[in-house]
Amino acid sequence: MDTNSLYALRSETFDIANPDIYVEVVPDDVQIVESEDGKSHVDIFAKSESAKHMADWIDISASGNKISVRIRRKNGGLMQFFSGHPSHLNVLVKLPKTNSVKVKSISGDVHVDLNVVKLETNTISGDISVLQNPTEICTLNSISGDITARTFSGCHYSLRSISGDIKVHVAPDLEIDVDGKSISGDMKSEISLDSNGIPGSDVSEVVVITANTISGDFALVRN
Numbered sequence: 001m002d003t004n005s006l007y008a009l010r011s012e013t014f015d016i017a018n019p020d021i022y023v024e025v026v027p028d029d030v031q032i033v034e035s036e037d038g039k040s041h042v043d044i045f046a047k048s049e050s051a052k053h054m055a056d057w058i059d060i061s062a063s064g065n066k067i068s069v070r071i072r073r074k075n076g077g078l079m080q081f082f083s084g085h086p087s088h089l090n091v092l093v094k095l096p097k098t099n100s101v102k103v104k105s106i107s108g109d110v111h112v113d114l115n116v117v118k119l120e121t122n123t124i125s126g127d128i129s130v131l132q133n134p135t136e137i138c139t140l141n142s143i144s145g146d147i148t149a150r151t152f153s154g155c156h157y158s159l160r161s162i163s164g165d166i167k168v169h170v171a172p173d174l175e176i177d178v179d180g181k182s183i184s185g186d187m188k189s190e191i192s193l194d195s196n197g198i199p200g201s202d203v204s205e206v207v208v209i210t211a212n213t214i215s216g217d218f219a220l221v222r223n
Contacts, residue, residue: 047089147167149167176206185217
């Protein structure tokens with residue numbers, strides 16, 4: 001996320017070991033990356049002058065080891081944004097070593113570049129991109145957005161999209177156990193599903209992938 005052209009609205013810092021993060025917002029973009037100082041940082045940016053007033057609707061709080069970022073009505077409850085119009089908000093979250101990340105976004109794209117144990121992301125029209133796979137469970141759901149994931153170690157992936165494409169990059173030293181389905185989209189794989197390891201490689205971990213899309217394509221590629 002290039003923040004140089006954005007207006008900084010809010011910035012919160014939490015000194016919490018192994019935090020869990022929960023983000024439920026309607027932004028244009030959510031990015032979750034690694035923190036450089038061992039603390040958790042939540043930064044909210046506006047893409048326009050007219051969006052600056054939305055800072056009053058953002059609730060950033062911590063309870064125990066859980067950090068929550070939500071956009072609410074002033075009288076409580078999740079805010080109902082104005083009928084399909086973009087919010088012009090960007091959320092940047094920087095985290096140290098983290099147990100779990102859960103993100104719910106309406107129209108914004110979600111980018112995760114962080115090593116976590118469990119990741120769950122749900123969007124309606126936004127794309128989802130995961131650059132580092134979780135160590136245990138990765139659940140990614142989008143109605144019309146594309147899903148892209150990269151795997152470097154064993155993990156259980158559950159990927160679902162109605163009209164978006166699903167693409168999984170798999171490291172050469174990983175075996176895969178795949179259950180992929182697409183009703184009207186194409187199914188493509190650069191990896192032999194009969195013997196998917198690289199000949200002569202020491203395969204020690206398995207990536208389990210369950211992928212479902214109705215009209216989108218599903219593809220497996222080697223990194």
